[in-house]
Amino acid sequence: MNTMKLNQSLVSNCENSVAKELKGRLINVTSPVLPPLEEFIPMLEDIWESKWLTNNGKYHQEFEKALADYLGVPYISIFSNGTLALITALQCFKITGEVITTPYSFVASSHALHWNGIEPVFADIDPVSLNLDPNKIEAAITSKTTAIMPVHVYGNPCDVKAIQNIADTYGLKVIYDAAHAFSVDVNGDSVLNYGDISILSFHATKVFNTIEGGAIICRDEATKKRIDYLKNFGFAGETKVIGPGINAKMNELQAAYGLLQLKSIDISIDKRRNVTKLYKTLLRDVKGISFLEDIEGVKHNYSYFPIFVDEKEYGKTRDELYEELKRHNIFGRRYFYPLISQFPTYSGLPSASADNLQVAEAITKQVICLPIYPDIEIDIVKYIVSVIKSRL
Numbered sequence: 001m002n003t004m005k006l007n008q009s010l011v012s013n014c015e016n017s018v019a020k021e022l023k024g025r026l027i028n029v030t031s032p033v034l035p036p037l038e039e040f041i042p043m044l045e046d047i048w049e050s051k052w053l054t055n056n057g058k059y060h061q062e063f064e065k066a067l068a069d070y071l072g073v074p075y076i077s078i079f080s081n082g083t084l085a086l087i088t089a090l091q092c093f094k095i096t097g098e099v100i101t102t103p104y105s106f107v108a109s110s111h112a113l114h115w116n117g118i119e120p121v122f123a124d125i126d127p128v129s130l131n132l133d134p135n136k137i138e139a140a141i142t143s144k145t146t147a148i149m150p151v152h153v154y155g156n157p158c159d160v161k162a163i164q165n166i167a168d169t170y171g172l173k174v175i176y177d178a179a180h181a182f183s184v185d186v187n188g189d190s191v192l193n194y195g196d197i198s199i200l201s202f203h204a205t206k207v208f209n210t211i212e213g214g215a216i217i218c219r220d221e222a223t224k225k226r227i228d229y230l231k232n233f234g235f236a237g238e239t240k241v242i243g244p245g246i247n248a249k250m251n252e253l254q255a256a257y258g259l260l261q262l263k264s265i266d267i268s269i270d271k272r273r274n275v276t277k278l279y280k281t282l283l284r285d286v287k288g289i290s291f292l293e294d295i296e297g298v299k300h301n302y303s304y305f306p307i308f309v310d311e312k313e314y315g316k317t318r319d320e321l322y323e324e325l326k327r328h329n330i331f332g333r334r335y336f337y338p339l340i341s342q343f344p345t346y347s348g349l350p351s352a353s354a355d356n357l358q359v360a361e362a363i364t365k366q367v368i369c370l371p372i373y374p375d376i377e378i379d380i381v382k383y384i385v386s387v388i389k390s391r392l
């Protein structure tokens with residue numbers, strides 16, 4: 001038997017045995033980590049006893065403190081979700097006019113601008129990091145530009161120094177959508193400590209979840225105070241309202257749940273690192289499939305495992321592979337497809353033209369995020385890879 005035939009037979013053996021075992025089970029792109037129920041119940045009993053359900057209760061305060069310590073950030077304000085955190089972050093600095101941002105992100109990034117009456121101005125992404133390309137920012141600046149809003153896509157840090165240089169030169173604020181960047185460090189410092197403000201998402205699909213949830217990280221006490229007012233309708237006392245606030249408070253049940261989640265987050269990230277390593281080992285020599293490499297000096301959180309399909313080399317399009325995986329009950333996600341700039345809300349903007357966004361337009365056609373979560377079985381990872389390989 002030649003090597004190719006042997007490989008194919010190993011692949012189909014693996015496929016058959018795991019497929020049999022799966023018996024219709026779905027392999028989703030992620031599976032949330034939940035805290036031990038037996039540890040959560042006494043907290044719930046405590047909340048039931050106190051009847052303090054929301055509005056800066058005991059667990060809210062404790063969770064904020066624990067998060068600031070864990071993340072190594074000076075000030076944090078927890079939110080009911082990441083989108084409201086982002087909308088509030090922009091309100092907090094009264095950002096107006098135009099904001100330069102990336103089209104290669106989850107749609108909430110630009111929606112937060114839209115909800116503030118701000119025009120997103122899309123600039124292209126860097127072909128290696130897939131984050132907003134600092135070399136494309138200056139050309140997008142106009143007299144209406146007030147801020148840059150980059151996204152640390154998949155938790156990979158943006159070129160924070162280059163972006164800050166441009167912001168300093170032109171007098172712009174930097175608002176990071178760091179929804180994916182929980183526990184990511186650059187040279188020992190949290191990536192959340194860059195720019196004027198960062199937001200996190202604690203949605204069920206994220207590395208760290210409070211079911212729904214989010215946070216704003218800021219640099220000084222006065223800003224933290226203003227954010228705390230803004231997330232509570234703008235109330236700065238019983239009768240004083242400092243501005244058009246919103247209701248974006250996290251409740252006590254989620255704050256207690258979040259406190260428990262902090263206990264297992266490092267183990268979860270370690271397990272994700274191992275899964276990533278395994279995927280990379282198994283996929284490294286597959287023609288037409290590429291992936292992102294770790295960056296030196298960065299502590300990654302391995303929140304996603306995106307692969308990129310070069311249809312000429314691989315012999316099939318991204319969508320053909322995506323459908324093939326689905327036929328095997330493997331539900332990857334095409335994050336981020338379509339580009340934000342391709343949705344009707346934004347597609348008419350001058351900056352949304354395909355010509356302006358050539359790298360993003362190419363990447364969005366190639367990406368599939370493969371299933372990754374801390375307890376994904378080794379056999380399932382092997383099975384997923386065998387399906388990718390068997391179509392060659």
Ligand SMILES: Cc1ncc(COP(=O)(O)O)c(C=O)c1O
Nearest residue numbers: 081082083106108179201202203
């Ligand atoms: C990049 C990005 N920004 C913002 C959000 C919004 O966060 P949330 O779902 O917590 O509102 C998400 C994800 O959900 C996201 O992936």
